[in-house]
Amino acid sequence: AQSVTQLDSQVPVFEEAPVELRCNYSSSVSVYLFWYVQYPNQGLQLLLKYLSGSTLVKGINGFEAEFNKSQTSFHLRKPSVHISDTAEYFCAVTELKTSYDKVIFGPGTSLSVIP
Amino acid sequence: EAGVTQSPTHLIKTRGQQATLRCSPISGHTSVYWYQQALGLGLQFLLWYDEGEERNRGNFPPRFSGRQFPNYSSELNVNALELEDSALYLCASSRTEVEAFFGQGTRLTVV
DSSP, rough: OOOESSSSSSEEEEESSSSOOOOEESSSEEEEEEEEEOOOTTTTEEEEOOOOSSSSSOOOGGOEEEEEETTTTEEEEEESSSSOEEEEEEEEEEEETOOOOOOEEEEEEEEEEOO | OOOOEEEEEEEEEEETOOOEEEOOOTTOOOOOEEEETTTEEEEEEEEEETTEEEEEEEEEOTTTEEEEESSOOOOEEOOOOGGGEEEEEEEESSSSSOOOEEEOOOEEOOO
């Protein structure tokens, strides 16, 4: 069975500073990996996903993530954050070629951008 | 293209009552997933419906149930409400295994 750890429950960062949100997963098989964002009182929106191929994945809103198989990590990065990036961020994992109900979500990281 | 829509946005019920939550998927999507997002507990998978059938359910008691209609919309019913059922309930729809689109959720408060 898979599991996902997001080591930082809260990350404060100043506007225009870079940010990294950490995600580690555990799995005995190959996986798909996702990052979602949830703005206050909203549902989840997909930022990016890793299915195969290049380990550097670019997503929406200037975010990118790097899949590191040896370290079982999928950290999310943005070189310069904006106030509007304040939100909850969820990392998620699932086995290859399985249904979406098997996606396991991490506990979330609350990103607060300080003006 | 309209996204996933959920209704109502907010729902307040008394302990012991029943709650009904509704979800309309994106046009062309046949799968609907329900999740519970309770404070401090993250996103927990509740139910999966596809082509009108329940395909899987998460680790929730039987008082959580639902159905999917011929137009693929779905309804989640929670019977005998308990205080700990207070949460944001999210619906998602998909037509592939690797991506689902989420609605804005229904905030259920049990008092």
